[in-house]
Amino acid sequence: MKLRKASAAAAAALVLSLTATACGGGSGSDGDDGKITIGIKFDQPGLGLKKPDGTFAGFDVDVATYVAKELGYEAKDIEWKQTPSAERENMIANGDVKFVVASYSINDERKQKVDFAGPYFVAHQDLLVRADDSSITKAEDLNSKKLCSVTGSTPAQNVKEKLAPKADLQEFGGYSECLTGLENKAVDAITTDDSILAGYASQKEHQGKFKLTGLKLSDENYGIGLKKGDTDLQSKINKALEKMESDGSWEKAVKANFGPANYKNDPAPKITEGS
Amino acid sequence: MFDFLDSGRYDLLGAFWVTVQLTLYSAIGSLIWGTLLAGMRVGPVPVMRAFGTAYVNVVRNTPLTVVIVGCSVGLGQTLQITLGGEDFKTMGFRLAVLGFIAYTSTFVCEALRSGINTVPVGQAEAARALGLSFVQVLTLVVLPQAFRAVVAPLANVLIALTKNTTVAAAIGVAEASLLMKEMIENETSALFAVFALFAFGFIVLTLPMGLILGWVSKRVAVKR
Numbered sequence: 001m002k003l004r005k006a007s008a009a010a011a012a013a014l015v016l017s018l019t020a021t022a023c024g025g026g027s028g029s030d031g032d033d034g035k036i037t038i039g040i041k042f043d044q045p046g047l048g049l050k051k052p053d054g055t056f057a058g059f060d061v062d063v064a065t066y067v068a069k070e071l072g073y074e075a076k077d078i079e080w081k082q083t084p085s086a087e088r089e090n091m092i093a094n095g096d097v098k099f100v101v102a103s104y105s106i107n108d109e110r111k112q113k114v115d116f117a118g119p120y121f122v123a124h125q126d127l128l129v130r131a132d133d134s135s136i137t138k139a140e141d142l143n144s145k146k147l148c149s150v151t152g153s154t155p156a157q158n159v160k161e162k163l164a165p166k167a168d169l170q171e172f173g174g175y176s177e178c179l180t181g182l183e184n185k186a187v188d189a190i191t192t193d194d195s196i197l198a199g200y201a202s203q204k205e206h207q208g209k210f211k212l213t214g215l216k217l218s219d220e221n222y223g224i225g226l227k228k229g230d231t232d233l234q235s236k237i238n239k240a241l242e243k244m245e246s247d248g249s250w251e252k253a254v255k256a257n258f259g260p261a262n263y264k265n266d267p268a269p270k271i272t273e274g275s
Numbered sequence: 276m277f278d279f280l281d282s283g284r285y286d287l288l289g290a291f292w293v294t295v296q297l298t299l300y301s302a303i304g305s306l307i308w309g310t311l312l313a314g315m316r317v318g319p320v321p322v323m324r325a326f327g328t329a330y331v332n333v334v335r336n337t338p339l340t341v342v343i344v345g346c347s348v349g350l351g352q353t354l355q356i357t358l359g360g361e362d363f364k365t366m367g368f369r370l371a372v373l374g375f376i377a378y379t380s381t382f383v384c385e386a387l388r389s390g391i392n393t394v395p396v397g398q399a400e401a402a403r404a405l406g407l408s409f410v411q412v413l414t415l416v417v418l419p420q421a422f423r424a425v426v427a428p429l430a431n432v433l434i435a436l437t438k439n440t441t442v443a444a445a446i447g448v449a450e451a452s453l454l455m456k457e458m459i460e461n462e463t464s465a466l467f468a469v470f471a472l473f474a475f476g477f478i479v480l481t482l483p484m485g486l487i488l489g490w491v492s493k494r495v496a497v498k499r
Contacts, residue, residue, distance in 0.1 A: 089463050089464075109463050146363065151445065152454075153456075157457055170446075171444075181348070181352045184352060186351070186355070
């Protein structure tokens with residue numbers, strides 16, 4: 001590719017932009033007033049969802065609450081903050097949040113910027129189809145199907161590059177648009193992490209309409225993201241996660257959040273991060 | 276810092292080419308539809324005037340994301356209007372162009388209407404006195420002068436349109452901002468490099484547009 005020149009030119013543009021983005025950050029909202037700030041998603045049913053009455057629900061929320069309790073913070077001392085996918089690393093690095101529990105897959109690229117505790121959950125890329133549709137049994141079946149996923153997300157890229165390059169893939173800004181398409185048969189399947197799909201399928205208005213195919217197309221180890229080098233916090237969170245599993249709260253949280261989707265989750269993963 | 280570009284995984288030029296295509300088709304379409312709208316709004320038929328006014332005010336004040344997603348979910352998925360698109364890729368592209376035309380033409384119409392106001396009323400009156408019909412007055416006398424007065428405002432609309440095409444990523448058209456989203460997802464450690472790259476790409480597209488059309492507008496302006 002002739003992009004070496006492009007990268008050099010872009011480097012020049014970057015210098016300009018960096019001088020302009022000297023953001024004032026770091027209001028460091030932890031410790032002093034006995035409160036803890038935790039980053040979650042606000043828009044994923046089953047994982048992290050802000051409800052109309054202002055409270056939060058989901059598996060990530062339950063895990064975060066449990067971990068915070070082990071760290072010595074009551075549920076009322078937790079300040080929830082929204083951490084959209086693209087901003088997670090920077091919000092951790094700036095100290096905007098103490099840690100992030102937001103369907104955050106552990107990978108090497110991300111480990112350059114942040115440290116992880118956990119994993120606390122293993123999700124797989126999966127497909128959500130209409131309840132009466134059983135035509136997809138393996139990944140190759142997808143090549144003749146109409147799929148839907150979120151613009152630019154890892155599952156969407158997996159489909160395009162590896163799983164089914166010939167599949168007709170529609171990308172939308174959110175899963176809700178995909179669900180509309182699935183319901184009126186404009187698409188055949190929605191693909192992303194099974195935990196997210198189970199969350200949507202468990203919603204009251206969707207119960208019984210959709211099902212998961214149970215194809216395990218990838219492994220996503222969800223970890224808790226925290227500031228790079230904070231090994232003290234990392235080991236504390238790892239301990240909390242171990243305890244959560246051993247005293248049965250983990251199982252309970254999974255059943256409560258994903259239960260209605262008839263979702264067969266993997267058992268609690270072994271803690272692998274940490275020194 | 277920009278190593279990820281050399282991996283061969285991303286088709287940067289291809290993505291910006293789609294952006295250029297979106298801009299080009301939408302610009303041509305909005306110029307035509309916007310001129311028709313302007314004609315309706317200054318025309319003698321009350322029903323057309325009312326339609327033009329209502330259309331411009333409704334569409335202009337609707338957020339572009341709503342227009343585009345509405346085109347895709349409403350027209351494409353629910354009503355199955357595919358505009359001849361065989362798969363989601365061509366269908367998304369065409370629906371996006373349709374949405375951009377519907378939206379941008381309102382701005383073209385309003386710019387053109389202000390251009391029409393720069394043409395002295397006496398000219399239109401003189402033309403009618405000579406027996407020209409409304410369409411003849413508009414196309415032979417008024418619009419040629421009006422267009423020359425609004426090159427600069429139309430350049431603004433074109434630049435805005437170029438940047439607006441990023442909204443098409445919301446319905447999965449594989450243009451520049453969709454590639455940016457993929458890069459943000461994959462290249463966490465080079466977040467600002469990715470932003471800078473795409474900001475730079477759009478400057479490369481829009482800066483010459485502004486300069487050239489600014490020069491053109493000076494050249495063709497009607498000296499009064």
